[in-house]
Amino acid sequence: MSITPIPPLDRLQAATAVLAAKRRTGxxxxxxxxxxxxxxxxxxxxxxxQHPLTAEQAAALGSALELDAPVVEALELPPVRGAHVVDTSEPIVYRLQEMVQVYGRTISELVREEFGDGIVSAIDFEMDLRRVEDPKGDRVVITLNGKFLPYRSW
Structure with a gap:
């Protein structure tokens, strides 16, 4: 009888395990x-x-979430980024897409007017999400803080 090795997990499988562990641990x-x-x-x-974790970070998170060693190892793999890893039918993601569809051109025009020709970096980037209480219904404030990178001439 031969033993078939279990293939290593990838980052997306690790994410699924993390979500289950987060629910389990509370x-x-x-x-x-x-x-x-x-x-x-x-x-x-x-x-x-979406971001790399060091071995130390993966181990600390694995300990907190009570993850098995293969999941912790998978957390150290390179990130998997791109549209194919985002469920665009998820209602919040869908609404964010709608916001960009409605206001994306406006944001582009206002950034160009204020900064010039360039882009807002998603690499040198920070995000903050917070609740603001409002008598008409609580508000979600999402701050996207990216470095401006001008296009250059050569």
């Missing part, structure tokens, strides 16, 4: 951010496969 994303001294937003993105 930890909040903020708890996990504090475990590695990073922002809630960055840590969440990293655990969902």
């Amino acid at each position: 930890l909040a994303w903020a708890d996990l951010g504090r475990a590695i001294d990073r922002s809630t937003e960055w840590t969440t993105a990293a655990l969902l496969g």
Whole structure:
């Protein structure tokens, strides 16, 4: 009888395991951010496969979430970024797309007017999400803070 080795996990499979462990342990994303001294937003993105984690960070998060060794190892793999890893039918993601469809051109025009010809970086970037209480219904404030990178002539 031969033993078939279990293939290593990838980052997307690790993200699924993280979500299950988060539900099982009852930890909040903020708890996990504090475990590695990073922002809630960055840590969440990293655990969902969008940012690299060091061996130390993966081990700390694995311990907090009580993850098996193969999942912790997969958290150290390179990130998997791109449209194919985002469920655009998820209602919040869909509405964010709608916001960009409605206001994307406006944002582009206002950035160009204020900064010149260039882009807003998603590499040198920070995000913050917070609740603002409002008597008509609480508000979600999402701050996208990216470095302006001008196009250059050569």
